[in-house]
Amino acid sequence: MATSILTPSQVLGNYYLDTRWHLLETAAMLDRAQRGEVAHPEDESMKTDLRAQLLREALDVLASDSPEPNRTERLLMIFTKLDPKNEERKD
Secondary structure, three states: OOOOOOOHHHHHHHHHHHHHHHHHHHHHHHHHHHHHHHHOOOOOHHHHOHHHHHHHHHHHHHHOOOOOOOHHHHHHHHHOOOOHHHOOOOO
């Protein structure tokens, strides 16, 4: 059975609310980090931590007008830069 490609209208209808929720959650995380920077100016993690850099790169990819629909692949390539065994966690 062949899979048909959804119309843009179908994609919006099927995925808009979930995608909106994920974007709001991302914005909330960035707001928390920004408030943390103000409260703890000695912590420069948002400037020096690789995870913060990768998130900024990912946001740039999402905001870009790509001639090809390859954002997922591009994000995967960005996030593979973070090797879990080298990740420093400050939880």
